[in-house]
Amino acid sequence: MKSKIWLSSPHMGEQELEYVKEAFASNWIAPLGPNVDGFEKDLETFLNHGSHVAALSSGTAAIHLALVILEVKAGDEVICQSMTFSASANPIVYLGATPVFVDSEASTWNMSPEFLEAAILDRIKLGKKPKAIILVHLYGMPAQIDKIQEIASVYGIPIIEDAAEALGSTYKGRPLGTFGDIGILSFNGNKIITTSGGGALVSMNEQYIKKARYLATQALDPAPHYQHSQIGYNYRLSNVCAGIGRGQMKVLQSRIEQRRYNFQFYKKAFAGINEIRFCDEPGPEYFSNRWLSTVIVEEGTVTREDLRLALVEDNIDSRPLWKPMHLQPVFVDAPFYGNQTCDLLFEKGLCLPSGSNLTQPDLERVVQCVTATLEKLQPVEK
């Protein structure tokens, strides 16, 4: 059996363990401490643009708190990109609110500004203005931020920017996660950097950050005894995990470069193959961290599934693109606005191995497997 090639596995640098040891040596084994403060500072420095950061236990927790801070309540509606991971949408339901899903557009695979506006107008007509918009930057590709922000501001609806997959990506030179009224990041094991599990809430609004820290630590009122005037959560990041994060911040830049290299390598290797298409950066204002390298397998004799199964056979991990939320059994009743752009992406799209720890022979093995499969299944040219 050939060695396993993973889709996107953790990639430690040199200093993570030092920070973790420090946490042990000082007995800061708690969901607060110097590593948490340090990690938040590191993120603030990286994101620049005056953003403040609260480190949390997961990206999902960050989205949940973002919705609470924006005062989403039971019975409210929240707009969410349909093509995403379920964690973008689940917290809407935690609060008893209803997700309203919006299709993608073809150039970035992220939220379509046209369908966003159509959704807002229709929901208002039906009697409810959406309370927030959850915008996602899939696989690290920046969404059409200017257009989305313009629509959001016309109707006065705040944006939660789900940059879980997009740390290190930029739009017009500005880091993703800093555009939304609230941005969120994830440091789950499969992301571009990891704390084994973790997330962050980002905002220019310091009150939001204060509120996030308060809600994430059981909503403790200032008093010598335990007093609560609001329902709280236990969502802060462990000081041990934050130590991993501090070490990972030292290598983030090189991780971005390696992931972008993976993408370029695949793109060059498949350049002569008509059936394989990539999602290119639509213009110079878009810079993707290429968290995952993805391909579209255009209609022909070879399908996405053919390629995926051939990769499985070769012990290579790959995955169809995210299955849109409006196609998920759990969300069948949720409203959807679109024309099936993301349905087709799901049908034809495949995520290839994309870790920053892939070796050159690993990348070549993936390419070899894909090209051999295409040749085998292709009808002979006349």
Ligand SMILES: *Cc1c(COP(=O)(O)O)cnc(C)c1O
């Ligand atoms: C990973 C991810 C999340 C959730 O982050 P966790 O830290 O795993 O909770 C949210 N949204 C998107 C788009 C993601 O990829």
